Amino acid sequence: MQNKTVSEPGRFDTTVYTRELDAVLANGQEESCAALVDVSDEKNMVQRVQGTPPHAPLDAAQLGLLTRAVLMPDELSSVQRTELNVLISALGGLQAVVIPMSKEDIFALRLSGSNRVLILLIRHRDVTVIDAGTVARAQVVRSKVEQNKLELSPMEQSYSIWATLVNKLMELTRKAGMSLQLKGVLKDAIQGDEYVSAGILVDLAQRSVLDYYLIGAVDAAAVLKAVLPLFGGALDLYPLLAAMGYARHNSDNNSGNNSDNNIGKVQLQIGERDFYWLRVPYFPLLHLPFDPIAMLLLYKKPQGNPVLDWSVLDRAGLNLLRLRIGVLLEGGLQTMLEPFPRTHIEFQAILDELGRLDREDVISRLDIGGFAPRPVDIDGTIQRCQECIYYLPHRKWCDLPELPVPVEPDWWCRLWKV
Ligand code: SF4
Structure with a gap:
């Protein structure tokens, strides 16, 4: 199947880059779109499309806006924030967030047909970047929680009473360094899985924490505070990272010196599309970003196991990093x-x-x-x-x-x- 370029020519529109995007498409799911996006200037973008995707490919301005929001949300103007909100809503709303880290993955999953979001921190069994095991675990926990109808009592439905109680309990347990299960739904879903290190269930409409389990360094109140605007369309992932125990390094802003605590990989489900962003070039095993400007992006119909998608993106990312190092060495470094x-x-x-x-x-x-x-x-x-x-x-x-x-x-x- 012939891939086609659907963007205006930019500095990435050369054989070197389109070849890597085509390799991503060739090894991935059918009817996907792959793009290389310069976050500082969406005109520097190339997008390749395979076949006829069920949803039309996004344009350069839309991909640029989404990518900037993921990588450098602080730099969005208020007009761009409004545009972003409108775009996410038009695409069907944020459904899921996965942030792969070097030792564990962070999940924030909207429960189907509800305003509830399940946030999980799941350790890797080994050193692989996105561990198939963490995805499977997250899916199991989600389906167990979905099966367990968490009905709120009339008292609990009163936001002010419930939220005050929860916040007090959280504050007390956090100060004491303790864990607490509020209602036991997550305990039932997680218990026995030693790799799931934290689970929090929040209700977006009630603006409250419904349940949490195995809280260590995770601050459930901060998680709630982060998730509300995130699922409201702000797409700022850093507050969630911080709430899950990953403080952002100040060196992130355009210096190129990013750390494990800063975003190099993100998977989002927005409406009926899965988006995978990989900061390019990127060291898959060590999370060593090299050039903060470009993001490799794959988007397509959601599928159960993202490991294949990450592996083709990683390979393309490595190829681009190798090219970059070659240019440096041949340029007289x-x-x-x-x-x-x-x-x-x-x-x-x-x-x-x-x-x-x-x-x-x-x-x-x-x-x-x-x-x-x-x-x-x-x-x-x-x-x-x-x-x-x-x-x-x-x-x-x-x-x-x-x-x-x-x-x-x-x-x-x-x-x-x-
Ligand atoms: S020669 Fe090449 S492969 Fe061997 S240690 Fe050096 S960089 Fe690595």
């Missing part, structure tokens, strides 16, 4: 090609230096690693990544734990080893 380590102690000293780096500091990693965008002759032996023991050919990836970067087979660094 100076790195420490010498001294080449001749002993185990010298080798280990470089590893130690790499290990002390901020894990988001890609440039210093290239510098200390001594990267070159070409093979290098050491003592008459031509060395390159392709023959190095750390090179993973299928991913074109350096598997040295201190140097996790996508590489080309013809590159080299001074930690080369056979």
